[in-house]
Amino acid sequence: MATGNKxxxxxxxxxxxxxxxxxxxLMKEGYIVxxxxxxxxxxxxxxxxxxxALAMDVTDDAxxxxxxxxxxxxxGRIDVLINNAGYGxxxxxEDVSLxxxxxxxxxxxxxxxRLTQLVLPHMRARKFGRIFNVSSVGGKLATPLGGWYHASKFALEGYSDALRLEVRPFGIDVIVIEPGGVESEWSGIAAKEAERISGRGAYAGLVAKVKKMQASQKGAPPKAITDLIVEGLRARTPRTRYHGGMMAGxxxxxxxxxxxxxxDRMIMMALR
Incomplete structure (x- = not known):
């Protein structure tokens, strides 16, 4: 960790x-956030x-x-980048438009x-940095109706592995966070999208089953994942991956x- 200033x-x-x-x-941990x-x-x-508080859309380069x-x-510095923005x-x-x-x-x-590209030169200059990419257990396994979300997270896992190898010589660590179920707006928004796009066609029955299953589940509090971030920050040599949240392990x-x-059989049985 860089010394001197926060x-x-x-x-x-x-x-x-x-x-x-x-x-x-992180503010409680002494970071400028x-x-x-x-x-x-x-x-x-x-x-x-x-x-x-910064106004920033990760699809807006400027x-x-x-x-x-x-x-x-x-x-004068950025020591930690937590890439958390995302949605499902x-x-x-068959129904989701390209x-x-x-x-x-x-x-x-x-x-x-792109944001990582912008931050890396400043981390390399200081020979220190920690980049946390918030993936998901959905970057290691797939469930129905989330195909494009899973594709993005599977890709993020591979991207993170390559990045870790490239930047380690510069004193930069890349850590993947893989949450399971967590209390948030995410699942509700994802369910509404599934219903909007596929709720009346050939996959309507599947949408109803997924919606019912999601309604019966209660995710872990965000603190469960925040604790993983803090563990990675405090570690002298952080693990390459941390997972937590409902059913992650x-x-x-x-x-x-x-x-x-x-x-596959286990997933579909859970939707009955």
């Missing part, structure tokens, strides 16, 4: 859920706690360039990649040990 963290998707919790916790999101009005709690430039101008484009793959599919990849992968274990067909 370390500086940039967190995307900070207007709600895990991102907001990350921001508030810049929370970035499209909805600045929803980051008043971060600003009130002494953080900085906004990302301006945000990084502002942080460097004001603080749900709906049957325009929506491209938007999913743009937000969950390409926007993240069991699901990853089963995906590693069951055959594809057996895992």
């Amino acid at each position: 370390p500086v963290a940039l967190i995307t998707g900070a207007s709600s859920g895990m991102g907001k919790d990350f921001a508030l916790r 810049y929370g970035a999101a499209r909805r600045v009005d929803r980051m008043q709690e971060i600003a009130a706690a002494g953080g900085h 906004a990302m360039v301006a945000a990084v430039a502002q942080i460097i101008r004001e603080q 484009q749900y709906g049957a793959l 325009e929506d599919a491209r938007k999913q990849m743009e937000v969950n992968l390409f926007g993240l990649g 069991p699901m990853l274990f089963l995906r590693g040990w069951l055959s594809d067909r057996m895992f």
Whole structure:
């Protein structure tokens, strides 16, 4: 960790859920925090706690360039980047338009990649940095109706592995966070999208089953994932991956040990 001034963290998707919790916790841990999101009005709690709220859309290159430039101008450094912005484009793959599919990849992968490009030169200059890419257990396993979301997270896992190898010689760590079920707006929005896109066609029955299953589940509090971020920050040599949240461990274990067909059967049985 850099010494002297307080370390500086940039967190995307900070207007709600895990991102907001990350921001508030890191300030308590002694970080100067810049929370970035499209909805600045929803980051008043971060600003009130002494953080900085930035208007930033990860699909807007100019906004990302301006945000990084502002942080460097004001603080001279970025020690931690938490790539948390993202959403789930749900709906049957036959029904989801390729325009929506491209938007999913743009937000969950390409926007993240571009922001990382902008931050890396400043981390390399200081020979230190920690980049946390918030993936999902859905980056290791797939469930019906979430095909494009899973595709974006599977891609993020591979991107993160390559990035880790490239930047390690410069003193930069890349850590993947794989949440399971977490209390947030995410699941409700994803369910509404699935219903909007596939709720009346050939996949209507599947949509109803998925919606019923999601309604019966209660995710872990965001703190469960924030604790993983803090563990990674405090570690002298952080692990390459951390997972937590509802069913994260069991699901990853089963995906590693069951055959594809057996895992498919288990998923579909859970939807009965």
